[in-house]
Amino acid sequence: MKFTDDSSPHLPSDMKNKVVLIGILFSFGFVLNPQPRIVTEKFFPDVQANFKSPAFHKKHGFTKYHEMMEYLNKLKSEHSDIMQITFIGKSQKGKLIPMVILKSETPKIPHPVKVWLQGGLHGDEPASTEGLLNVLESIVLNPVLLQRLEIAFVPMANIDGYEKQIRYAANGLDLNRDQTKLMAQESVYLKQVFSDYHAEVAVDFHEFRPYRRDFAHYNRAGITSRFDVMFLYSGNLNVPEKLRYYTNDTFVGNARKALDTHGLNYHDYVTTDDYYGDIHFTQGSVQSRSSATSYALTNCVSSLIEVRGVGLGRTSFTRRVFCTFQVAMSYLNSAYDRVDELRDVLLLSRKDKSEIVLKSTRKVSEEKLKVIDLDTYEETEIAVTLRDGFQSKAQLKRRRPVAYAFDTTIKQNKILVQKLRVLGASLGPTDKEMKCTAEYFIPTSVVKHGALFEQIHRTDIETKTETKQITLPKGTMILYMDQPKSNLVAEVLEPEAPNSFISYSLLEAEINKPLSWFRIIEF
Ligand SMILES: [Zn+2]
Known part of the structure; x- marks a missing residue:
């Protein structure tokens, strides 16, 4: 084919x-399955597993929203001592978005580790939702992990997309490109609840498309992905180095071992991009608009898990749910086994006061990638140019301020302050005049993109900073950087950062006109 x-x-x-x-x-x-039967039988045969979530009681389709709610309500009625269901908001079509909390009334440690597990952010990636429903059921039946963990489940984050089995929310936005600009109402609800939960471990489950259009350019008849699972964890340089390496070495490392024991194939996340007419493979994630990096910037162990599945209908479905299940259980077990170590890493990361990185470049190298050849149906290797986000280098840095300040008599700043609160930042007005050294952003170049990205024209900006001794009037809105989610704050307030409020044109910048918020270097 x-x-x-x-x-x-x-x-x-x-x-x-x-x-x-x-x-x-x-x-x-x-849904037309593009996968030849021989590929399924040779490389991705289904596995034996005793899953009981609604989709496994039928031959076609996946768990519908109302079926999920019946399933969750039944589980809750049988296990109300450890299971709560709350609704975090409504989808654009008016469906209530459920979140399940599993926690013990008598945990064995005073503050159980808080874990966030999310699925269905893209509506056409059903193994994510189905996998989480089965993890949830398995834990309520055997709640030993709750001795040291509290677990929040959001199994169907994008209900409107899920009901139609499409990637996007009802207004056409991709919710995993919306984590800093927060333009879809689902994004606001999800982010607010995530911010308030203060997760120490966060995993967002997805599926990837194994038959990509540009894979047709390889070999005689094209290729398809060899991997059951791909791991996407942040290479963003504003995620403290210790946390980045700990996530990879320990949490991803243990999940790799778990997949090994079941003979499942995995790789770090790779996808293709058109790079000036050539196909390049990008590996890893650095963008705070997506969950893996956005969550990591709030100082938690974070990963996005991609299971081979988009476009495959029900083919290998038990295997795909099994992969989701195994990875989720591995992350939970890692957290359970390493409570003190995890908290030491998070504490050290919080104290990291490195300079803020505004721009970075990925390491580019020539590599080999394992694939399946669609002519011979054999496993083979192709040569690829790999742009690795996990090995990024800083291109532009700026010293870390002690605070950011906003004049909220400017109307636009009120909207910004609102978004910052949703992102988990705490900020408030000064109760007296304060002298400080301030640094103003003065735009030196402002270029609006012609093409739309996620329904907006993005802005490329360059600024210089101008330092002044000033007195802040009483009532000035201040955001101190000594707070757990300060790295995410820097990503949205430093204008040059690629996913900032300015980059996403939430505010218009003009050349030579100082931005309406500024940095405080010293009080
Ligand atoms: Zn996805």
Whole structure:
């Protein structure tokens, strides 16, 4: 089977009609499985597992919202001592978004480790939701982990997308590109609850598309991914180095071992990008608009887990849910086994006062990648140019301020302050005049992108800073940087950072006109 666009002119006309028909079916959201049976049988045979969530009681489709709610309510009625269901807000179509908290009334340690498990942020990645429902059930049946853990589950984060099995929220936004600009109402609810929960470990479950259009350019008949699971953890340089390495070595490391014991294949997350007309593979994540980095910047162990599945319908579904289940259980066991070590790392990371990195570049190298050849149906390797986010280098840095200050008589700043609170920042007005050394951002270049990204025209900005001794009037809104989520704050307030409020054009900047918030270097 070929996936190239240029293959169709060589096809006989009845085949061409079929290709057109397949295209039409795809555009109406019909699920056509692109995976030949031989690939499934040879590389991804289903596994034996005794999953009981709603999708496993039927042959077609996945767990519907109302089926999930019935399932959760039944579990809760049987285990109300350890299970609570709350609703964190409404989807755009008005469905209540459930969050389940599992916690013991008599934990064995005074402050159980808080873990956040999320699925279904992209609505067409059903193994994430299904996997979490089964993790939840398995823990309520055997709650030993709750002796040291408290676990929050958001199994279906994007209900409207899930009900239609599409990636996006009802207004067309990708909720995993919306973690700093917060334009979808689901993003605001999810982020507020995440911020208030103060997770120490956060895992966001997804599935990836194993048949990508540009994979058709490799070998004679194209390739497909060899991996059951890909791990996406942050390479963002504002995530303290100790936390980045601990996440990889310990939590991802243990999950790799767990997959090894079941003969499942994994890799660090890689995807393809068009790079000036060439296909490059990017590895890892550095962008705070996505969950893995956004959560890590709030000072927790964070990963996004990608399971091989988008576009496969029910093919290998038990295997995909099994992968989700195994990785989730591994993260929970790592947290359970290493409470003190985890907290030491988080405490040290919180004390890290490194300079703020505004721009970084990925390490580029030539590598080999394991794939499945779609002509021979053999495992093989291809040569790729890899741009690795986990090995990023700082390009532009700025010293860390002691605080940021806002004049809230400016209307736009009120909206910013609101968003910052949703992101978990605490800030408030001064109760007296204060002398300080302030640094103002003066834009030296402002370029608006012509093309839309997630429904906005982004801004590229460069600034210089201007230092002044000033007296802050009483009532000035101050955000002190000595707080747990300060690295996320820097990512949105430093204008050059790629996912900042200015980069996402939440505020318009003008050349030579100081921005409406500023840095405080010293009081
Ligand atoms: Zn996804």
